[in-house]
Amino acid sequence: MSGYERILAGLTALCAVLAIALPLGVRGDTIIASWTETPALVFPVLVLVLLGLFVLKLPPLASGVLALAGGAIVILELGSFDRGSWGYWFLLATVWLLAWLFAERLSTRLARAPVRNRLAGTLIPVMFGAAILLVWEAVTRGGGVPNVILPAPSNVWNVLTGSVPTLAVDFVQTFKAVLAGYALGCGVGFAVAIAIDRSPFLKRGLLPLGNFVSALPLIGIAPIMVMWFGYDWPSKAAVVVIMTFFPMLVNTIAGLTASGAMERDMMRTYASGYWQTLFKLRLPAAAPFIFNALKINSTLALIGAIVAEFFGTPIVGMGFRISTEIGKLNVQMVWAEIAVAALAGSVFYWVVALIERAVTFWHPSVRGGRA
Amino acid sequence: MKPAGSTIPILVVLLAALVLWYLGAIALNWRGQLDADQLRGVTGQTWTDTLGATLGQDKPLLPAPHQLVAELWKTIAQQAVTSKKSLVYHGWITLSATLLGFAFGTALGIGLAVLIVHNDATNRSLMPWIIASQTVPILAIAPMIIVVLNAVGISGLVPKALISTYLSFFPVVVGMVKGFRSPESIQLDLMHTYNASKLQSFIKLRWPIALPYLFASMKVGVAASLVGAIVGELPAGGGNGLGARLLAGSYYGQTIQIWSALAVAALLAGGLVVIVGLVERAVVREMGARPA
Known part of the structure; x- marks a missing residue:
């Protein structure tokens, strides 16, 4: 002792x-x-x-x-x-x-x-x-x-179990935007990174700018997207696309340069072409970077979709529910939505982390047993 | 700093973005312009007239860059900084919440990292929850925090700063835990042979070696902090700050106002990151390290 x-x-x-x-x-x-x-x-x-x-x-x-x-x-x-x-x-x-x-x-x-x-x-x-x-x-x-300031967890739990249908509808509405935006944003970010990979000129121009844009409060684009794409979920998905695009672009570009010169030389001695080298050496080497972006984006996507709903939605969705229930000072319901969002966010992150462990099983951080 | 060879590529990419922006503005506003002309009964427009008009609308779907610059000039340079129409005024309100939250967040992050590095039980209990805390979309409850704290009589800077704190402490904790753990065991052993206390080896070994990590995390943290402050201003519709300007602009369809608030936010974010970078350079030079 x-x-x-x-x-x-x-x-x-x-x-x-x-x-x-x-x-x-x-x-x-x-x-x-x-x-x-x-x-x-x-x-x-x-x-x-x-x-x-x-x-x-x-x-x-x-x-x-x-x-x-x-x-x-x-x-x-x-x-x-x-x-x-x-x-x-x-x-x-x-x-x-x-x-x-x-x-x-x-x-x-x-x-x-x-x-x-x-x-x-x-x-x-x-x-x-x-x-x-x-x-x-x-x-x-x-x-x-007082309940208005901070409701007890048991209180929140009661509201949560008592309003499952509402929460489920809100969740589905918001998650449509999250998943569509996430898939599109990450996919396009990845594709653009591959496309400009062959031009060192573009890479040198885009990498610092991409890094800079990643630091911007892109979430502010939400009101404009609502104006362009209407009140339903596509406008939220558009916000998510923009928020997830740049982390993916920057990380993939950085990841593609991660393989060593020696390894690339070896691929050349095997007479492998650009695409073979890309698929067999450079993309696997970039996987930890790409998954890093996927993990960052999993949280960004949820935040983007919920905050975008503050700027106008049909009368359903997690962000809509949060902003209207605050107006009624019905704080338990807000906390119930937060609990659902937290759970969804954690599960989303966890799924990405599991896939990462399966794909990058060779990486030291995974072999050490830590996610 | 960027290597010298990337200035021209950056300029080219920026130029391409500008051209795309103009093309986008024309494409997006074209339809609206035709409709507006028809409504007002204007006829006989050649396509060049329409083209010119798309770039000078009052409430365009996408304002052209020169409209944005004009609006920025009007709201920044031609207004007294204390006026409610001045973006400097709104920017300052957002900036002060950002800085306060960032200071809290950095202090909290460093404090937690010190505890985590020195106590295994703290490490095991806190670390998983700190990581889990970032999967909670806290920005989503930012409005609630503001409203609730207002209800108990706390208003102004502090509630917004709390949200910034929550967003900015995370990168600092993660970075500093890594930094404090980065001395090699041979260096820690050397401190042992000097009979250095835990405090001494912290001040003389762990802290200096962790500084580069601190600045890297602070760059991420300060950007996150700004996002927190802006979202924290959303519920105060019609109030002050860049977030309130965004919301007001979206209510009244004032697209140019939204874009100019966004532009100021972007300038702030860029400026803050650059300032952290400058401080980093000064500190690193002061400590006698070779400039990178």
């Missing part, structure tokens, strides 16, 4: 003691403390934490289980009072610190382990995500934060 972990454990114990001693919350006029509840769950668990910290020295798994149990209690307790009080916040702090201890100890153990343990490695970020959700839920409900 390092000194750093000892400080963490000490803080956890201090918070646990304070959580036992201070009132948890108020319901009406009664003050609720850790021992007055029936069943009194908080008290025994906290005692267990204290015991564990000092007698058993808590191996990673045990502190993880305790953190989970504590998290469940934090949620359960929300039902027993109207408004949280100091004891409750210390309970939350105890759970947070326990989860931290868990992450700390597990990562020390993983660093020492001779073989990589991927399952245990993913436990840590999962625990962090769960801890964030827990704090969000506890603070919004226990602290009485």
Whole structure:
């Protein structure tokens, strides 16, 4: 146990003691403390934490289980009072610190382990995500934060599951634009890069300009595209095309120069022509660059389509829903749309990353096991 | 910096773009011009008259470059900078939100990178979520953040700057984690033999070696920051800033106004990237590195 972990454990114990001693919350006029509840769950668990910290020295798994149990209690307790009080916040702090201890100890153990343990490695970020959700839920409900400012995750979840048809229709509308624009933008970017590859003159002219244009706030083109292509999804697809074109162009041009002179010389000794060299050497060598662009574009495409919908849509689509629900201050619905968008964005990215791993299996970053 | 040999190719490509732009403006506005002439009962137009008219419309589908330049001249040079008609005024509002957000984002990014490099648990818990955070189309909730913060009484620069922060911290974290990890183990061992503390080896080895990464990330970050500020201005329709100008222009079909706001945004983006590059050159020279 390092000194750093000892400080963490000490803080956890201090918070646990304070959580036992201070009132948890108020319901009406009664003050609720850790021992007055029936069943009194908080008290025994906290005692267990204290015991564990000092007698058993808590191996990673045990502190993880305790953190989970504590998290469940934090949620359960929300039902027993109207408004949280100091004891409750210390309970939350105890759970947070326990989860931290868990992450700390597990990562020390993983660093020492001779073989990589991927399952245990993913436990840590999962625990962090769960801890964030827990704090969000506890603070919004226990602290009485108005829904308009920040709705609790459970609240958002209820809205999400309650309005699946609306969300599905919005999603389909927006994703039509995303997919069409993404395919066209990346495809044209790639094709143009191949086309100007044979002219070093054009390449020298286009590469710096392409880099510059990539840095521009191209999203501002959205109102013009809506004017040109109308309110329905093609105008959003057009925005996506423009946003995804330049990253693809620049990355493909850079990737095509990635193969070494020696390798190209070897292709020449095999008497291979331009196209053979392109397909068998230069495109595979450019694959990591191309996938880099594909990954960047997967997020850009979603953003482009949603923001373009702020400038006018038929009465459907994620961007449309977000902007109108804000007007009604129906923030839960906005968060539900965001959750769907976040999920869609992550899945999109993840699919591209999976294809990348399959195609560029030879690349050091993939062989090392990281995406 | 660009190698000297690319100036002529760049100019040629720019010239080609300009020609294409004029051709596009003629092609896109031609139909509208014919319709407008018919509506007003103007007859007997030769094709050269129509051609000239397509390049001088009031609300063209695509304004010609010279119209854009004229509009820019009118709104930048011929207005007092404090006037609401001046693009300098709107540009400055956007720029200040951009810079504030960029400063927050860079500081946040460096701070997170320091934590991530020095603590394995932080690395494992945060890194996947930092990457996941960028697949969330945060720009989509930018308007909500603005409206909600307005509802609780926070308005003005800070909400817009927060969006810029969210967009610009990511490249800095990723770049700086890479940078702080780039010293080779032999260099870290040398610091060990000097009995250097973690802080000393950070200041004297990790920080200087990470600086090139910092500037590369800052160039990406500053551009992202500008996008954040512009989108953050969208809900304030009729308000101030380049984003508000875009929205107002799209409401009233003022295409020339939209394009001129876009042009100013492009100038800002280019200028900011160039400034970061200049600072980079100065810092690198100050630190005694060979100019690249």
